[in-house]
Amino acid sequence: MWIVGALLVVAAVAGFFWMRHTKSELHAMIGTETLSIPELERLRGISDELGAKGGFRKTAEVVGAAHARPEGLLTSELSKTECVWYRFQVERQYETVEYRDGKRYRTKRTEQVASHTSWEGYAVVDQEGRTLGVDPNGTKPDAVEQTVNRFEPYRGNGGSVEVFGFKLPQFVLGSGSTTIGYQYKEWVIRPGRRLYILGEVHDKIGPLVISKPENGGHYLVSTRTEQELRDDRVQRHKFLSIGVIAGTLIGIVLVVADIVT
Structure with a gap:
């Protein structure tokens, strides 16, 4: 019983730090001004006049439609969707056999x-056609938008599997385990998609670009509005605070009860 209690306390500690991060994001959105591209250009101009050309830094929120870089649109790996950004991942689902206390157990992982x-x-573009660069920064x-979410059973091909034209090494498949299949997932941002971005605007490479703050801070890129994000963080903070308090109390009670008995 004490093990369950200890796990609840550990989970409560993790939840506490997540709750603090959520609150920090909310305060960052509340305390940061939404600026138009012309306003940012004007502030950059003042910085240049003061002799700080290339040193402009401004934490801001910007809103605009996703726009391709000068080289053109990207093509996503899985769905071959034209986009300005994409991410994919492949997960292997497998089954292992373990022996405990003379019994055989199968576990899916x-x-x-x-x-x-x-x-x-890529960039965001406003209604007047003015653009601001966006550094995705990972x-x-x-x-x-999720364009792919499919599972493909593993049919066996000599102990290896091919992903995007190359075979995964033997050791990736593991030993003493049976591959069930592979889960493919992909997400994209299509051109024209409205974006809300909170980050640091700078002119290090010449044109204005918004990216992750150099000296720490939040970097949010979302297809939701600022108000939707704020509402989400408020709700998440409430749930986490309840979970942290409940997890801590129940965990301590279980640990103490186990020690006493």
Whole structure:
């Protein structure tokens, strides 16, 4: 019983840190001003006049439609969708056999065998056609479109499997386990999709670009509105606070009860 109690306390601690992060994101959205591209250009101009050309930094929220980089649109790996950003992952589902106390147990598990997030930059464009560069920086945008979510049973081909034209090494498949199949998932941002972005706008490469803050801070890219994100964080914070309190109390009671008995 004490093990269950200890796990609940550990989960409560993890939930506490997640709750703090959620609150920090909410405060960042509340405390950051939404600026138009012309406003950002004006602020950059003032920075240039003060002799800080190339050193402009401004934490801001921007809103606009996703727009391709000058080189053109990307093509996603799985669905071959034209997009400005994509991410995919492949998970192997397998079954292992374990022996405990003279009994044989089968356990289903999952491991990630392949993943990729596009690194190419893109832009947001306002109603007047003005653009602001976006540095994806490996981030996972919120509430993006999922284009692939399918499971393919493993049919066996000499102990290896081919993913995107190359065979995974033998050791990836593992030993003493049976592969059930592979789960393929993919997400994309199509051109024209409305985006809300919270980050740091800079001019290090010349044109204005919004990216992850250099000195720490939040970087949010979402297809939802700011208000929808705020509502989500408020609700999440409430659920987490209840879970943290309940997990801590129940966990301590179970640990103490086990010690006493």
